[in-house]
Amino acid sequence: MNIKSRLLANAVTRNLGSVFPGFFGSGYVGTKHDHNKDFGYPERLTFEHMYTMYSRNGLASGVINGTASKTWEEYPYLLESDEQHDETKTERDVREAFDRLRLWQQLQEADRRSLVGRYAAVIIRYADNKAFNQPVDRVAGLDAVVEIIPAWEKQITVSQWDTDTASETYGQPLMFQFNESAVPDQREQPRNFMVHPDRVIIWSRDGTVHGRPLLESCYNALIDIEKIRGAGGEGFWRNSRGSVALQTSPDIDAQSIAQSMGVEIEDVQEKMSKQVQDWASGFDKLLMLQGMEANSIQSDLPSPEHFYWSAINEVTACSSMPVKILIGNQTGERASTEDAQAWAQHCMSRRTGTVKPCIMSGLVERFVRFGVLPERDWYLSWTDLTEASMSEKIDRAGKMADVNQKHSDSGEWVFTPDEIREAIGYEPLADADRYREEPPDDEEFAAL
Numbered sequence: 001m002n003i004k005s006r007l008l009a010n011a012v013t014r015n016l017g018s019v020f021p022g023f024f025g026s027g028y029v030g031t032k033h034d035h036n037k038d039f040g041y042p043e044r045l046t047f048e049h050m051y052t053m054y055s056r057n058g059l060a061s062g063v064i065n066g067t068a069s070k071t072w073e074e075y076p077y078l079l080e081s082d083e084q085h086d087e088t089k090t091e092r093d094v095r096e097a098f099d100r101l102r103l104w105q106q107l108q109e110a111d112r113r114s115l116v117g118r119y120a121a122v123i124i125r126y127a128d129n130k131a132f133n134q135p136v137d138r139v140a141g142l143d144a145v146v147e148i149i150p151a152w153e154k155q156i157t158v159s160q161w162d163t164d165t166a167s168e169t170y171g172q173p174l175m176f177q178f179n180e181s182a183v184p185d186q187r188e189q190p191r192n193f194m195v196h197p198d199r200v201i202i203w204s205r206d207g208t209v210h211g212r213p214l215l216e217s218c219y220n221a222l223i224d225i226e227k228i229r230g231a232g233g234e235g236f237w238r239n240s241r242g243s244v245a246l247q248t249s250p251d252i253d254a255q256s257i258a259q260s261m262g263v264e265i266e267d268v269q270e271k272m273s274k275q276v277q278d279w280a281s282g283f284d285k286l287l288m289l290q291g292m293e294a295n296s297i298q299s300d301l302p303s304p305e306h307f308y309w310s311a312i313n314e315v316t317a318c319s320s321m322p323v324k325i326l327i328g329n330q331t332g333e334r335a336s337t338e339d340a341q342a343w344a345q346h347c348m349s350r351r352t353g354t355v356k357p358c359i360m361s362g363l364v365e366r367f368v369r370f371g372v373l374p375e376r377d378w379y380l381s382w383t384d385l386t387e388a389s390m391s392e393k394i395d396r397a398g399k400m401a402d403v404n405q406k407h408s409d410s411g412e413w414v415f416t417p418d419e420i421r422e423a424i425g426y427e428p429l430a431d432a433d434r435y436r437e438e439p440p441d442d443e444e445f446a447a448l
Helices: 003-019 022-027 033-037 047-056 058-071 090-101 102-114 217-241 255-259 265-280 305-319 323-327 333-370 388-405 419-423 443-447
Strands: 075-080 119-124 145-151 154-163 173-177 192-195 200-203 245-249 292-297 379-381
Touching: 022 090, 033 200, 047 090, 047 102, 047 154, 047 217, 058 305, 058 323, 058 333, 075 090, 090 102, 090 245, 102 119, 102 217, 102 333, 119 333, 154 323, 217 305, 305 323, 323 333, 333 379, 388 419
Parallel strands: none
Antiparallel strands: 075 379, 119 145, 119 200, 154 173, 173 192, 245 292
């Protein structure tokens, strides 16, 4: 292309760009297409966006609550060692104190809230006769913990950072601000106070306030789902009533219409628009016409299923929650079993990488340091989410017994009885219990 042709093409593009602003140089020719503006997505996501989506969108609520519920399917136990043993007095005291505080339930709530925002927090109220903004010294045992307070990201924020490069806590919070009313709540007297880091456990993947919300990467898909659902509901509602087009006759007298409506001629259009709007908003109203003909306009609504499922697939991809678990759609036993296993593995990984460090490094170590718990090599006993159910174990043991039966002619065991009991989760039988008692013979039965 010569210089003259190139200049002419540029001029045409500029002229078309002035007629269709944003068309050339953004989405069609250039690479600076702003999808957020084009598709109505927020430019910057805040906690308010996430909290509102979680509170008002069923799929978002299902992802958050389902993840937290599966992770905390059963509550753990804090034990003095990882060796098998009977419950000790210290372990019983810890269990009873934690039950009194509803500690595991409050930690589960903090974990759930951390999925909505970048982080959540657990505020510990001690009976140490000190204000919340004071550091914690030594306290007297389990009774010194009075309350466990889970907090949303918006409720607890960093009010002061450690900016001293020579400090051991450089870059960490020096003080937090807790404002209970920052998130809608039913409390009549919301609390508001400064709180020292000794009394706060930040609940997030890395233990900082710089985490990422679970729904951040699929927020746009959730917006699309709301658009499709809302447009479908409103569209079917309006289409069931039908839109109306008013056609005037050639000899219509505008003055007569204005007089019948009791308005000036210049207000007839506004009055008619209001009348049509009132008529369209209900099924039991009349539309009064003056020399006009009302024609109903019907439109065919396309099926939104394809677009809806495309957005749902994105939500399940970002949350790692199988779609059958999210919405309860079971299409086959094998597929459902595989999805359940994959979901259990995902939540088990999350428990290991996020929840256990928050409990052990955040809560237990702090309780030991402050004197709430005695110094022990504490162990968190928690059932494995990926462990087979009892019915699955019995089915496995039955298959092992069938294999033994098929190879009985060889005179060798493929699986020993102890191995079969271990597959179910039972200990090997003692020699005294290994054989069933033989029923009495006829003479012994007659003697009885």
